[in-house]
Amino acid sequence: MAQLTYAILALLPAVLWYLWAQLRQWRFKKYSHIPIVYPQSLPLGHLKLLGEGFMKMEKGRHIDYVLRDMIRAKGDPEILFLDLRPINFPMVIVASHKVAEQITRPSKLHPYSVTKSPTMQSTYRRLVGARSLLSEEDESWRILRKRFNPGFAPSHLITLLPSILDKTSTFISKLDALAKTGETFEMDPLCTNLTFDIIGQIVTNLDFHAQDENVDGIDIVRHFRTQIGTYKNNDQMFAFLDPKRRITRLVSSIQLDASIKKCIKTQFAQIKEGQKTETKRTKDRSVIALALQDIDVLTSDVLQSTADQVKTFLFAGHDTTSILLQRLFHELSIHPKCLATIRAEHESIFGDRNPREILLEKPDETMKALSYTSACIKEALRLWPPAGSARRALPGAGFKVRLQDGQEVCLDGTVLYLCQFLIQRDPKVYGETATEFVPERWLGDTDTSEATNDFNGTQAGASKIPISAWRPFERGPRNCIGQELANLEARVILACVMRRYDFEKVGAGEVVRDEMGEPRMEKGKDVYKTKAELFSSMVVTSKPHDRSLMKLRMHKPNA
Ligand code: HEM
Numbered sequence: 001m002a003q004l005t006y007a008i009l010a011l012l013p014a015v016l017w018y019l020w021a022q023l024r025q026w027r028f029k030k031y032s033h034i035p036i037v038y039p040q041s042l043p044l045g046h047l048k049l050l051g052e053g054f055m056k057m058e059k060g061r062h063i064d065y066v067l068r069d070m071i072r073a074k075g076d077p078e079i080l081f082l083d084l085r086p087i088n089f090p091m092v093i094v095a096s097h098k099v100a101e102q103i104t105r106p107s108k109l110h111p112y113s114v115t116k117s118p119t120m121q122s123t124y125r126r127l128v129g130a131r132s133l134l135s136e137e138d139e140s141w142r143i144l145r146k147r148f149n150p151g152f153a154p155s156h157l158i159t160l161l162p163s164i165l166d167k168t169s170t171f172i173s174k175l176d177a178l179a180k181t182g183e184t185f186e187m188d189p190l191c192t193n194l195t196f197d198i199i200g201q202i203v204t205n206l207d208f209h210a211q212d213e214n215v216d217g218i219d220i221v222r223h224f225r226t227q228i229g230t231y232k233n234n235d236q237m238f239a240f241l242d243p244k245r246r247i248t249r250l251v252s253s254i255q256l257d258a259s260i261k262k263c264i265k266t267q268f269a270q271i272k273e274g275q276k277t278e279t280k281r282t283k284d285r286s287v288i289a290l291a292l293q294d295i296d297v298l299t300s301d302v303l304q305s306t307a308d309q310v311k312t313f314l315f316a317g318h319d320t321t322s323i324l325l326q327r328l329f330h331e332l333s334i335h336p337k338c339l340a341t342i343r344a345e346h347e348s349i350f351g352d353r354n355p356r357e358i359l360l361e362k363p364d365e366t367m368k369a370l371s372y373t374s375a376c377i378k379e380a381l382r383l384w385p386p387a388g389s390a391r392r393a394l395p396g397a398g399f400k401v402r403l404q405d406g407q408e409v410c411l412d413g414t415v416l417y418l419c420q421f422l423i424q425r426d427p428k429v430y431g432e433t434a435t436e437f438v439p440e441r442w443l444g445d446t447d448t449s450e451a452t453n454d455f456n457g458t459q460a461g462a463s464k465i466p467i468s469a470w471r472p473f474e475r476g477p478r479n480c481i482g483q484e485l486a487n488l489e490a491r492v493i494l495a496c497v498m499r500r501y502d503f504e505k506v507g508a509g510e511v512v513r514d515e516m517g518e519p520r521m522e523k524g525k526d527v528y529k530t531k532a533e534l535f536s537s538m539v540v541t542s543k544p545h546d547r548s549l550m551k552l553r554m555h556k557p558n559a
Pocket residue numbers: 116133134135145199312313316317318320321324385386387388389390472473474477478479480481482483485486
């Protein structure tokens with residue numbers, strides 16, 4: 001026995017040395033072919049550095065701000081390697097549109113672009129299900145995408161105008177009431193309920209009544225709200241420390257799944273009956289009908305897959321568009337010239353008539369005419385991208401990107417965070433006004449549609465800005481299926497409200513006024529001085545941190 005002990009003790013230094021060498025290899029060698037901008041620590045990699053970055057910021061800021069400062073401090077490298085082991089995958093932050101394009105375009109290795117990151121799947125599984133269009137890969141993804149594409153074709157979307165306008169009327173009646181009292185309110189829930197009502201109708205053909213607090217809206221809305229409420233600011237990494245929240249998330253996800261399945265079952269017979277007699281013109285293109293097309297028996301497998309797609313479209317289709325609206329209302333309220341220009345555009349198109357009538361009379365022509373409005377939307381999405389994307393090439397796949405200096409870097413095994421916030425504020429592309437709201441930069445180049453996806457990313461649009469440097473809907477085969485819908489919604493809503501109200505931010509982002517109550521301008525710029533910054537927080541998506549506190553007044557044209 002004693003001999004064995006001596007033998008173990010004698011071997012111990014060798015074992016320790018071996019483990020130490022393995023640890024060093026794991027930490028410092030495995031990814032040493034990727035340019036290392038910040039030195040790693042042996043036990044924690046870059047975790048401590050990231051933590052310190054957060055500590056320097058006001059509480060609640062989105063991780064993008066920490067990454068921005070880290071990248072800036074090192075002279076704006078195209079990619080930033082962050083070793084987050086052992087609590088997460090090693091990560092590469094992509095800050096250059098040229099590198100992002102190499103990740104999202106189809107290639108021999110990845111015909112539908114580099115595969116999605118497992119981190120996204122684990123975060124959103126409860127919300128959208130395991131078989132969501134957002135996370136499926138390869139052939140199963142392609143088949144799903146093909147099935148839903150007709151529901152988002154421009155010729156079909158334009159037929160949704162009456163429904164979008166109806167939901168917008170409810171929104172306007174709410175804003176009218178708030179303008180009368182002059183009270184401070186949160187814009188976030190109002191915009192979110194509006195966009196939820198719109199997407200609810202498009203997905204299920206049902207009125208969700210999300211905007212109507214007097215009607216006990218359908219169960220789906222209630223369970224969805226509870227579910228989203230369990231995602232808090234920047235806390236995904238440590239959610240496991242909050243068992244109560246995890247239980248609420250689990251229970252509400254089960255309830256949401258059940259209520260969606262109930263809705264699918266109720267509609268199944270009706271949809272099948274309709275599909276027998278429909279023509280190309282009368283075809284039901286709701287998400288639920290497209291999901292059930294060619295399905296004769298509602299097996300539990302079909303039911304689950306359909307429920308996951310319904311959840312996906314409901315989730316992806318409302319939160320992001322709501323953020324876009326909130327950012328637009330704020331940006332336009334602090335940029336007086338932009339506000340005057342958009343109002344002048346609406347004046348010239350609608351004059352004294354209700355925008356609703358003109359939009360219904362001449363939908364295509366009117367949507368096209370809203371070009372400055374489109375430029376504002378494009379610019380708000382540039383500065384404030386609500387979503388993002390994370391991908392991961394499997395270890396051993398041999399996935400390489402080429403950097404500006406010609407160096408080829410293999411990124412296998414790392415999570416690739418396509419940081420739109422950094423890419424779309426790159427001063428090398430957007431110059432001195434990279435962080436300013438300047439819709440004029442897009443004039444003549446306001447297309448945000450799927451069509452721009454076909455272009456070679458390095459090609460410049462009419463604005464001379466490379467097509468791939470604007471990517472809030474991401475690019476390549478896995479780009480956003482709802483991008484034209486989002487743009488259509490935003491144009492319609494802006495057309496209906498911008499001449500009706502004066503929006504006034506309260507708290508963060510509020511305009512600074514002089515003794516006479518007049519707004520102060522930033523020196524040499526067309527923007528009012530504002531109080532504390534209206535930064536974004538990460539609550540599933542990237543949204544204004546204070547839920548957009550605002551006040552409203554009815555706009556008096558010549559006041
Ligand atoms: C301003 C509004 C929107 C923004 C900024 C946005 C952004 C994005 C982004 C960045 C992606 C790619 C995600 C990834 O690569 O992981 C995406 C995908 C997706 N979006 Fe959107 N989105 C918006 C509106 C919508 C709307 C209205 C819908 C509803 C139809 C929608 C449905 C989807 C779906 C289903 C996908 C997955 C597509 C696929 O993988 O084939 N989005 N969106």
